[in-house]
Amino acid sequence: MNLTNIGYTYPGAAQPVLSGITLALAPGWCGIVGDNGCGKTTLARVVCGQLAPSEGTLTHGLVCAMCEQDANVAPARLAEFACDYAADAVRLRARLGVQDDWPWRFDELSGGQRKRLQVAVALWERPDLLVMDEPTNHVDAPTRRAIMGALAEFRGIGLLISHDRELLDGLCRRCLFMGPRGAVMRPGTWSEGAAQEERERAEASHARDVARTEAARIRREAERRRQRAEQSASRRSLRGVDPRDHDTREKIGRAVVTGKDGIAGRSRAVAAARLERAERAAEATFVERRYDGSVWMDVRPSARKVLFRAAEGELPLDGGAVSAAGASAGDESAGDVQEDGAASGEAGPVLRMPALTIGNTEHVALVGANGSGKTTLVRHVMERLDPDVPCCYVPQEPTEAERRGALARLGELLPDERGFVLGIVARLNSDPARLLEGGEPSPGELRKLMLALGMLDKPALIVMDEPTNHLDLHSTQALQELLAGFPGALLLVSHDAALLDAATSTRWEVERAGEGDAVLHVR
Known part of the structure; x- marks a missing residue:
């Protein structure tokens, strides 16, 4: 399955949520990770054909299924799954602890029970491409292990959207890291990809600091050359020179003719050009922003104990x-x-x-x-x-x-x-x-x-x-x-x-x- 330069903009939004996404997906689990709002679920919906991309193309003739992250959403084929007592369906129910009556009282189930049922139905459909969007939300530790074991047996193309580090490391051997500057596919587990991302971020931060330091140095040098050029211009001027001081007037004229006194001005122009290049380099070095930090809240404990x-x-x-x-x-x-x-x-x-x-x-x-x-x-x-x-x-x-x-x-x-x-x-x-x-x-x-x-x-x-x-x-x-x-x-x-x-x-x-x-x- 191939995606080429995929972009998507929600109606009424000023900026696209996806832009320039190019991917080739093969059998096995691929993690999709990134901060909230970066477009992970939107990309999954585009892949599954639920959303038409605003730009770009994708090619596949695959049967797709998507397990929604919202535990309130009942699977479309829930009733069919409930009536299926073939070996695969029975085995899935047993593995995930799904009771026979759960499909008929979906609205009464807890969030974790609904999530188990969603996962069971998605696997039961046996699609070519399966998207699991936060499959371990709401679930306790034993259920998480059961879900991981069931997903590990899937043999099609799997896309796992998750913030569960244990699940990502247990299933995925490549991960798509999504961020403000686009998407980067990194081989290995999530932990390996995250370590590589942090190294790249540290290198970018260092490169930015070096570029800013160099720009500051060139700025100081440019200022010195500007002052020198102004002094040279002042010296070339005959204003203030006594008309009878023929020697001084001759020296100034000789400097102008030979161009020696214009060196400072040319140096200033060269320094200005170097400064412009250094500032562009500093601005071009992108370091992803993190909004970490404590929140001050003007809140006091209640007077009631x-x-x-x-x-x-x-x-x-x-x-x-x-x-x-x-x-x-x-x-x-x-x-x-x-x-x-x-x-x-x-x-x-x-x-x-x-x-x-x-x-x-x-x-x-x-x-x-x-x-x-x-x-x-x-x-x-x-x-x-x-x-x-x-x-x-x-x-x-x-x-x-x-x-x-x-x-x-x-x-x-x-x-x-x-x-x-x-x-x-x-x-x-x-x-x-x-x-x-x-x-x-x-x-x-x-x-x-x-x-x-x-x-x-x-x-x-x-x-x-x-x-x-x-x-x-x-x-x-x-x-x-x-x-x-x-x-x-x-x-x-x-x-x-x-x-x-x-x-x-x-x-x-x-x-x-x-x-x-x-x-x-x-x-």
């Missing part, structure tokens, strides 16, 4: 009623509270919880296997927060309405507020110009924007469900620094151990207890 409180009790995992002990302190009129811990209707699986609190400066990590009830518990916390506790909530998968709302709010902000929001987006390693140009934000960019907009409300509590999903590696590091330094309270749901270790101090761990039940432990 405890923001959330729940007594010991049980939380239904099937959408039922909360037991009597599960209501938050002060919520005496909660209509769905059942006496004696008995839920109305048929008994279903429950999450058994100890007494819980979130202090005004406490950073809490919520961990557990996929489908164990973490997101259900987050919703419970959000529903039980008192209205006077300002909260910034970034969900696991923002809806279309939330996307439109975030972009609309950005457009309505006053200039100072917009500058504050875009400053946070920049420090989270995204180019704010893309949001201002009206381009379609990537899922990673949208989550950064939602967090930045939430900062305007000076939240006492930040709640983020799988915050590193869709984020590139530099953005994850920047987010980690921001959350670790947040002075208020934090509730963080994540499978990213490094993020949790750096940004949280209390751990709520959900463990399965059989019969669909789960138990929450506070560590």
Whole structure:
């Protein structure tokens, strides 16, 4: 499969998201990596024929399939997969832990369960070319290993868009690194390609520093020659020379005739030309910008010492009623509270919880296997927060309405507020110009924007469900620094151990207890 000089510009956008992409793709897995918004998913859609390129050509007669990064998107052939009990389909279900009833209740599944189902259907289709867009978003460590094993058996052309270093290194033997200056294919694993990219960046930075130093030296030399030339011009002038000083007038005339006194002027012209070349060289040396750095936030911890409180009790995992002990302190009129811990209707699986609190400066990590009830518990916390506790909530998968709302709010902000929001987006390693140009934000960019907009409300509590999903590696590091330094309270749901270790101090761990039940432990 060949792509030649591919470019793509979204309608209404000022700049193309893809430009000059030329590739030859062969069987095996090729990683596609780069910062949020650089065009990875757009390139995948062009390759699969979902988008027609604005320029360039691509040639292939291949059957393509794409596993979407959005876990809310049900696969197109989900019903066919659900009805297939041939050996391949049964083996895929077993390998990825997909239960037979999952396709029929897709909307009820957790993000990790949906992702497993998406991956299973994509592999079941057995395409010539398979695009996996963030296949390990939402999933826990055992599921990640299962997905890696299943993808390793694929024998067609595979494109893996991911920020999962372990997955990239385990599957890919070449990676396309996408950035502001285009795309570069590097052989080897992601780690090998990233090391080469960093060496190139260091060399470019050194070359730029050398060019700037040389330009400064030439600039100083040019200034000295300019002064010398002005002195020579002054000496050549007969103005101020006594008409009776025939000797001086004769020397000046001889210097002008022989051209000796014009050397300084010619040297100045030569120096100016050298300076222009040196400045062009310094400007031409490109070093990719990184928006790393901490974010100063004008936020203070809430005056309330405890923001959330729940007594010991049980939380239904099937959408039922909360037991009597599960209501938050002060919520005496909660209509769905059942006496004696008995839920109305048929008994279903429950999450058994100890007494819980979130202090005004406490950073809490919520961990557990996929489908164990973490997101259900987050919703419970959000529903039980008192209205006077300002909260910034970034969900696991923002809806279309939330996307439109975030972009609309950005457009309505006053200039100072917009500058504050875009400053946070920049420090989270995204180019704010893309949001201002009206381009379609990537899922990673949208989550950064939602967090930045939430900062305007000076939240006492930040709640983020799988915050590193869709984020590139530099953005994850920047987010980690921001959350670790947040002075208020934090509730963080994540499978990213490094993020949790750096940004949280209390751990709520959900463990399965059989019969669909789960138990929450506070560590």
